[in-house]
Each structure stands twice: as structure tokens, then as C-alpha cells.
Amino acid sequence: MLYVKWVNFVLDRFDAKILRELQKDSHIAVAELAERIGLSTSACHRRVKLLEGAGVIDGYSARVNPKALGLDLVVFVDITLTSQSREAMTAFEEAVQLYDEILECVLTTGTADYLLRIAAKDVADYDNIHRNCLARLPGVSGMQTSFSLRSIKPWRGYPVPG
Numbered sequence: 001m002l003y004v005k006w007v008n009f010v011l012d013r014f015d016a017k018i019l020r021e022l023q024k025d026s027h028i029a030v031a032e033l034a035e036r037i038g039l040s041t042s043a044c045h046r047r048v049k050l051l052e053g054a055g056v057i058d059g060y061s062a063r064v065n066p067k068a069l070g071l072d073l074v075v076f077v078d079i080t081l082t083s084q085s086r087e088a089m090t091a092f093e094e095a096v097q098l099y100d101e102i103l104e105c106v107l108t109t110g111t112a113d114y115l116l117r118i119a120a121k122d123v124a125d126y127d128n129i130h131r132n133c134l135a136r137l138p139g140v141s142g143m144q145t146s147f148s149l150r151s152i153k154p155w156r157g158y159p160v161p162g
Helices: 013-024 030-037 041-053 086-096 123-132
Strands: 002-004 009-011 073-081 102-107 114-120 140-147
Touching: 009 013, 013 030, 013 041, 030 041, 073 086, 073 123, 086 102, 086 114, 114 123
Parallel strands: none
Antiparallel strands: 002 009, 073 114, 073 140, 102 114
């Protein structure tokens, strides 16, 4: 059994199976999910609700193909701030929330302070995002941009022990 300490929730092998299946297909009917993992529909439904209530399942979403939206370029941008003060970091983090073009922002260790993931149509579109979005972020002293050539292993969910 895996003990998920931060939610005081004990994850057993059925919960782990539920999480694996829902990460593959969050649109699956409870009856089919129950059949796949070997539980009754009511027991499976109860476990899903418990996982949701405990915060283990944080939400549901559809995986969208970026190429279908014309977003052929994935860009990673290392951001270095002029200061690592609480005020500077808060101002930067609040500003990042204002731009839909920034898909993800993570605070990192190492030479950069943050790593951004951005999707763009092409290099010209990224140039526009750089000028009208990234250049407006407060407290930035440097940016290092890397372009993704191709995805080798796309993210499909978290590993679930058990």
C-alpha cells in the first residue's frame, strides 16, 4: 500500500488501477472502468469520489493535439530574474498568469529561476509572443530560448505506484 501522507489517504492497488486508467482516458464510463479494474460499479464509483474528495484526482481535461490548432512549435524559455526577492518573484508569477501563450511556468533550481513552456504557430508567431508577452514580464534580466525539434515521449500522466 502507498500512503499518501499529505491527504491522509491510503492508496491501495484498486485506487492505483483507477488512477492509471483515468490518466489514459478520463472520459471512460464508470461501468467500463469498474470492469477493467475488477470492482463492482458502485465500489468503483465510491472510490473515484473518495479520490476526488481527497484531492488525489485534481480534475479532468481533454488532451488537445497542438498541431490540430496550428501550434507546430514548442518553445522552452529559461527565465532569470534581476532579484530573487519575494516581491520580485511574486510580481513575475502574477504577470505570467495574464498570458495564455505561456502554457506552463515552473520555479526551478540551477542557473535559471523559471522555465516556461510556450506553444506557437511558427518562429514568427514566437517572435510576436516574445515581443508582446515575454518582454513585458517584470524583473527579467535574461532569457534563454530552446526550440523543441520533436517529442520523443509525450507526457501522459504521473506514474502511479502499486
